[in-house]
Amino acid sequence: MEVVIAPPAELARLAADVVERLLAARPDAVLGLATGSSPLAVYDELARRHAERRVSFARARAFLLDEYVGLPADHPQRYRNVIDAELVSRVDLAPVAVHGPDGLAVDLPAACAAYEAAIARAGGVDLQLLGIGTDGHVAFNEPGSSLGSRTRVKTLALQTRQDNARFFDGDVDAVPTHCLTQGLATITEARHLVLLATGTSKARAVQQLVEGPVSARWPATVLQLHPHVTVLVDDDAAGLLELADHYREAYAAKPEWQHL
Template sequence: MEIIIRPDASAAVELVSSLLSQRIRSQPDCVLGLATGRTMEQLYESLARQPLSFRQCSTFNLDEYVGLTADDPQSYRHYMQQHLFSKTDIDLRNTHVPDGSASDLKQAASDYEQAIQAAGGIDVQLLGIGEAGHIGFNEPLSAIMSRTRDKCLTPTTRRQNAGMFGGDAERVPSRALTMGVGTILDAREIILLATGKAKAAIIAQAVEGPITSMVSASALQLHPNCKVIVDDDAASGLQGREYYDFVFDNEPEWADFRP
């Protein structure tokens, strides 16, 4: 795991945008795992501004609310269309979001896993992190080897996501279909992006604390190619800050990204 700390949210977002752009240019048919959230809106806006073609890319989103159809304004399919897909040349036939409106959620989850495998697996998985430490909707006590399935959402998660539902947590669906922790760990590369003071405590737990099912993001410590990119505020709880800064300032792989 590599921890990269940038001075502010904009710099963190731009670094992730640069990494993804570089990957798409070098591997035009790459398979991307995508996330949602307010920080991701900034990232997708940055990607859409790049002279970049998504035409050969395939994408798989982490999750979708149970009970919402693809055309629902609160669905993650709608979110992706609004913030990225409609602004790029991506072929919508190559974009995938779990089917939260399926009558058989277990079958929908199995189909999603099979679709990822059929695409050759995910090359780069983009992640955010919830205040409960979840990646995707893998709430506390999610098994490290879990696969795509439906999960009950915690009150904390529903409150955190209330902004997309007029600020009313009661309107946030109580369940979601999500990639499992094990599904996420299967990706060949993982990039987690987090910004803001509100994420400082959980980032510290996830990257420096014990690996535990109570904080599903802590399982990323097991991944051989995981980058955690945060701004100064989100990094404020980290004990190893001096070392992380030293690595960024001295490792050759980051030379092109240093000021």
């Protein structure tokens, strides 16, 4: 696991560099896209680079991490609509090449199984962008989630619904109770995981992610078992890391030829 501590704008540039480098080498790469506030600056940076003709998504495919259950198809906070607004509509990524779990399916378990199969048929995810919740969840894998879990229906924790109420005009009751989410085993099958976190509210979760024991209590800690994880955090999110100075020194000494 590589930990990079830098200002938020630099974190966005570094994450965009990873995407740009991947698509230059493999134009048909499979991207894993996250929603929430953490990746927004990355999407802004990628849209800017696309406008400058530095990066093309024309042959890429993408899979979303999760989706609310029961939100109408035209609801602005349905994650498929969020990713369309924040990234797809701003670059040349074909809408038909973007896939998400079907939160409106009549048979939700069958929809989850179909989503797992679709990821497998695509050859798996090359690069997965991630955020982390204040309780340590990744995607919607709340505390207590099996480290071997697959795409499934989950009940959202009250803390997560309270955190996400800002996207629903502050009304926690408007945040759905259930979701479909890729499981932790699904996520960790991606070949490169890039997690972004900023702000003091994420500091405890980041400390557990990087330096805590692997445990379902903090689901993101499963990332410690992955061979290629990049954790991009600002000073506030890194505030509780005991080895913060070491991470800074290691990144400063990184060979120029060795990318994230």
